[in-house]
Amino acid sequence: MERSDGQLKWGSVSKRINLTGENIALKSVVEALLLRVVSEFKDEFLGHAKCMVQAESETYFASTTGLPPIVEWKPQPEKRKTSTVMIEATYIYLQNDSVNGLGTVLDKVIEELEAEYQISAETRNH
């Protein structure tokens, strides 16, 4: 979705990602998902990446903050591993030519995470 109002041009990419696997390192996977996409665009990314995470009936919220960005959690997830995780992630950004490819970068990062963490990701666009 995109809009131009003459002063600001912005877009957003939203995805629902279902992860399955044995002993998914919840915190690491989610932080990598948010930060890798943002860092790909360096200073070009002026927006905000955030997500809602559901794992074993617990709900967590994670979002990027600061410069360079870090991930802030509410609440902080316990250091446990889990087998199914549902992530609803949104990246909102100011539009420019490089950030136009954010959806593709997000897909690439999800593929990387599948290989690195030996998990299976099923994604759906919003």
Next chain:
Amino acid sequence: MELVIFTGFLGSGKTTIAMEYARYLTENGTKVAFVINEAGEIAIDSNMVRQGSYTVEEVFAGCICCQVTGDLVSAIKSIVAQEQPDKIIVEPSGIADPKRLEQLFEDRGYSYFLINVVDLARYDLLSKAAAQPIKNGFVTAHVIMGNKIDLLKEAGEGEAKADELLARVKRDIQEVKGKVPFCVVSSQNGIDASLWKEVMGN
């Protein structure tokens, strides 16, 4: 019934600060409800606020200052009818233009108070790349809150850099707005009741 509107760029910490304010109000016996607008297609912030047991009307997949203005008005009507709150906290999306919002609330004859949240940790970057919305946030604000002072002090040259940046932010505010209450907070570390009392006057 008053609207308290938290403006501020994407990721400035509006939701966390708004929840802190709601907690302060609730502890003092004020009935609060939220109207939250998200530009994205997933209502993440409103789900977070609901976890704090607040009533939320959500407007998402568009911006309330221009695209889904009618939805905002309906959401306010609906929450007033359902909850009869003393105050409604409105959180526009981080890409909303505060000037358009101000015009919208004026045109509708709402009683409102605008708090502008500034991301101190990214101020240098955003004040250049998104100069106009940042300025419009200053111009329309009744109170300005500089947030993430903790991150600013931790980064780079720490205290000295933070002091230098704060002086610059104050100068920028002065240039476009003149005199307006300005306070520095770390929403992650909580906001003291005395500060709310000071800035909101109640």
